[in-house]
Amino acid sequence: MANIIGAITTSHIPAIANAMANGLEQTPYWKPFFDGYPPVRDWLNEKKPDVIILFYNDHGLEFFIDKKPTFAMGVADEYYNSDEGWGIPTIPPVTGESDLSWHIANSLVDEGFDMTICQEMKVDHGLTVPLNLMWPGHQYGHVKVIPVCINCEQYPMPQPWRTFELGKAIGRAVASYEKDLNVVVFGTGGMSHQLDGERAGFINRAFDLDCLDKLVSDPEALTKYTNIDLVEQGGAQAVELNMLIAMRGTLLGKVTELHRNYHAPISNTGSGLMLLEHEMPK
């Protein structure tokens, strides 16, 4: 059977791609951020997952507000990045995992999660930046990725309790897949930040740290927040915490934190990197 062997939270902001493209990782500004990653890369290289299920949000590359899916997922064998309007260099395609994707899609819709199912889906920085952080130099082609996209741009958005339930349902879908595959789940984005309005620049370090603690030991507490609570506590774009909450929903039993690196600010955001393991089903 397929097994979720662990999970990772990471930032996905475009500025990271620029920093990596320009070799700025060891400059004073970026060093405290990038120095968090080697232990996570080592773990991935040791565990060699077959599949990454990656929660992210599309910031206006594939989806416009003419049709805005609440939950979307890819079922393709390959995904492409494209120009997002500010000239991020074109990068190699991302490999998909069509069979497991369809299995998950079937299972989710049967359970009442009415996913938008995508055979073509351009993936933006929300998905590509985390992959490049884990396998620098865009060396991620060997790992198969299943993109799960959550609306974080336009209200109404799915609430934290709902994204947590989505994560749980994806966990069940993976556990019911017959083929032996090792799966790692990425929850990307966040943490506290606000890009727009006179309140731009808002960051709440204490809230971020509390969220990281609760992601490990008390995720139910996070599901008590509404999205508007997240805006109040963490700024307008802190609703991206939904991707981390969805990730946590896929994990079972006691969760162990193997690594953490919180750093703020990078660009306008608080960045929370965590590596988690859980009690795998027998």
Place this chain on the structure above:
Amino acid sequence: MASNYTDRQFQGTYLFDGQMAKKGYGLNKMCYSFNDQAARDEFNADPEAYCEKFKLTQAQKEAIRSRDVIGLLREGGSIYYLAKFTGLLKLNMQDIGGLQTGMTTDEFKAMLERNGRGEV
């Protein structure tokens, strides 16, 4: 739970709900088009004509002309699409932060550093 998602207001925060999405549709559609270099070139060649093509309102056109990010938000712009417009102007998120808060980019960056350290 509130029936209207944006019943709760926060100062200096413009939540992008259904009303705003309707009001800002043409503006956001224009900004979304900037994913293509050809569209960026067309805008740069004749901004007024390009705004007209997407049927922007007078208020939206004026905010585009004067690079008034707060004005664009008030007129229904979503920050994710506006970022493509400001990217076209070669402004990054800290530049935009400064424009919205009345700070220089360096002052805005310094505020981010203080907020990041938890001093606020």
